[in-house]
Amino acid sequence: MVLPRRLARINRVVSNRVLGPLAQVLPGFGIVVHHGRRSGREYRTPVNVFKTPDGYVVALTYGVGDWTRNVLAAGGCEIDIRRRPVRLTDPRLVHDPTRKAVPLPVRPILAAIGVKDFLHLRPAP
Numbered sequence: 001m002v003l004p005r006r007l008a009r010i011n012r013v014v015s016n017r018v019l020g021p022l023a024q025v026l027p028g029f030g031i032v033v034h035h036g037r038r039s040g041r042e043y044r045t046p047v048n049v050f051k052t053p054d055g056y057v058v059a060l061t062y063g064v065g066d067w068t069r070n071v072l073a074a075g076g077c078e079i080d081i082r083r084r085p086v087r088l089t090d091p092r093l094v095h096d097p098t099r100k101a102v103p104l105p106v107r108p109i110l111a112a113i114g115v116k117d118f119l120h121l122r123p124a125p
Contacts, residue, residue, distance in 0.1 A: 034077045050101070059106075059115050061115055076121065088121035089124045093117060099118075
Protein backbone atom coordinates (compact mmCIF):
# COMPACT_ATOMS: atom_id res chain seq x y z
CA MET A 1 0.00 0.00 0.00
CA VAL A 2 1.59 3.21 -1.16
CA LEU A 3 0.81 6.21 1.03
CA PRO A 4 -2.73 7.51 0.38
CA ARG A 5 -3.41 10.48 -1.93
CA ARG A 6 -5.22 12.25 0.92
CA LEU A 7 -1.94 12.28 2.87
CA ALA A 8 -0.17 13.60 -0.23
CA ARG A 9 -2.52 16.59 -0.31
CA ILE A 10 -1.90 17.31 3.38
CA ASN A 11 1.85 17.02 2.83
CA ARG A 12 1.70 19.40 -0.13
CA VAL A 13 0.08 22.07 2.01
CA VAL A 14 1.68 21.49 5.42
CA SER A 15 4.60 19.08 5.60
CA ASN A 16 6.38 20.14 2.41
CA ARG A 17 6.69 23.69 3.72
CA VAL A 18 8.37 22.38 6.86
CA LEU A 19 10.36 19.58 5.23
CA GLY A 20 11.43 21.65 2.22
CA PRO A 21 14.34 23.46 3.88
CA LEU A 22 15.47 20.27 5.66
CA ALA A 23 15.24 18.16 2.48
CA GLN A 24 17.99 20.28 0.95
CA VAL A 25 20.50 19.14 3.56
CA LEU A 26 19.39 15.76 4.94
CA PRO A 27 20.86 12.58 3.43
CA GLY A 28 18.37 10.64 1.33
CA PHE A 29 16.35 13.74 0.52
CA GLY A 30 16.33 16.35 -2.21
CA ILE A 31 14.09 18.91 -3.86
CA VAL A 32 12.81 18.23 -7.37
CA VAL A 33 12.50 21.47 -9.32
CA HIS A 34 10.02 20.99 -12.16
CA HIS A 35 7.55 22.97 -14.25
CA GLY A 36 3.81 22.41 -14.64
CA ARG A 37 2.80 20.75 -17.89
CA ARG A 38 0.04 23.28 -18.56
CA SER A 39 0.84 26.28 -16.39
CA GLY A 40 4.61 26.33 -16.88
CA ARG A 41 4.84 27.37 -13.22
CA GLU A 42 7.92 26.25 -11.28
CA TYR A 43 7.31 23.79 -8.45
CA ARG A 44 9.66 22.46 -5.77
CA THR A 45 8.82 19.04 -4.35
CA PRO A 46 10.72 17.30 -1.51
CA VAL A 47 11.53 13.67 -2.37
CA ASN A 48 13.55 10.67 -1.23
CA VAL A 49 16.46 10.52 -3.67
CA PHE A 50 19.47 8.22 -3.78
CA LYS A 51 22.63 8.13 -5.87
CA THR A 52 23.08 5.11 -8.15
CA PRO A 53 26.03 4.09 -10.35
CA ASP A 54 24.33 5.58 -13.43
CA GLY A 55 22.53 8.56 -11.85
CA TYR A 56 19.79 8.95 -9.26
CA VAL A 57 16.65 7.11 -8.18
CA VAL A 58 13.62 8.72 -6.55
CA ALA A 59 11.27 6.61 -4.42
CA LEU A 60 7.67 7.30 -5.46
CA THR A 61 6.17 7.12 -1.98
CA TYR A 62 2.78 8.36 -3.26
CA GLY A 63 2.92 6.57 -6.59
CA VAL A 64 3.02 8.48 -9.87
CA GLY A 65 1.83 12.00 -9.07
CA ASP A 66 1.72 15.36 -10.82
CA TRP A 67 5.38 16.13 -10.23
CA THR A 68 6.37 12.76 -11.74
CA ARG A 69 4.23 13.38 -14.82
CA ASN A 70 5.76 16.87 -15.15
CA VAL A 71 9.29 15.44 -15.09
CA LEU A 72 8.41 12.70 -17.59
CA ALA A 73 6.76 15.20 -19.95
CA ALA A 74 9.71 17.59 -19.74
CA GLY A 75 12.27 14.82 -20.22
CA GLY A 76 14.12 15.77 -17.05
CA CYS A 77 14.37 18.11 -14.09
CA GLU A 78 16.74 19.63 -11.61
CA ILE A 79 17.22 18.19 -8.14
CA ASP A 80 18.74 20.21 -5.31
CA ILE A 81 20.77 17.79 -3.22
CA ARG A 82 22.55 19.22 -0.22
CA ARG A 83 22.00 22.69 -1.68
CA ARG A 84 23.68 21.78 -4.97
CA PRO A 85 21.58 21.74 -8.13
CA VAL A 86 21.97 18.64 -10.31
CA ARG A 87 20.46 18.69 -13.80
CA LEU A 88 18.93 15.30 -14.63
CA THR A 89 17.54 13.83 -17.83
CA ASP A 90 16.21 10.57 -19.30
CA PRO A 91 13.50 9.96 -16.67
CA ARG A 92 12.05 6.47 -16.65
CA LEU A 93 9.57 4.75 -14.38
CA VAL A 94 10.70 1.44 -12.92
CA HIS A 95 8.51 -1.01 -11.01
CA ASP A 96 10.87 -2.85 -8.66
CA PRO A 97 9.38 -4.88 -5.78
CA THR A 98 12.94 -5.77 -4.66
CA ARG A 99 13.88 -2.07 -4.27
CA LYS A 100 17.43 -2.96 -5.34
CA ALA A 101 18.31 0.56 -6.53
CA VAL A 102 18.00 2.09 -3.06
CA PRO A 103 20.43 1.59 -0.15
CA LEU A 104 19.96 -1.62 1.82
CA PRO A 105 18.97 0.13 5.10
CA VAL A 106 16.17 2.02 3.32
CA ARG A 107 14.57 -1.02 1.67
CA PRO A 108 12.61 -2.27 4.73
CA ILE A 109 11.19 1.21 5.33
CA LEU A 110 10.00 1.50 1.74
CA ALA A 111 8.70 -2.09 1.88
CA ALA A 112 6.70 -1.27 5.03
CA ILE A 113 4.81 1.48 3.20
CA GLY A 114 4.53 -0.53 -0.01
CA VAL A 115 6.78 1.49 -2.30
CA LYS A 116 7.59 -0.47 -5.46
CA ASP A 117 7.79 2.30 -8.06
CA PHE A 118 10.80 4.50 -8.70
CA LEU A 119 11.86 7.25 -11.05
CA HIS A 120 15.36 6.73 -12.44
CA LEU A 121 17.24 9.72 -13.86
CA ARG A 122 20.69 10.31 -15.33
CA PRO A 123 22.91 13.37 -15.04
CA ALA A 124 22.60 15.70 -18.03
CA PRO A 125 25.69 15.82 -20.25
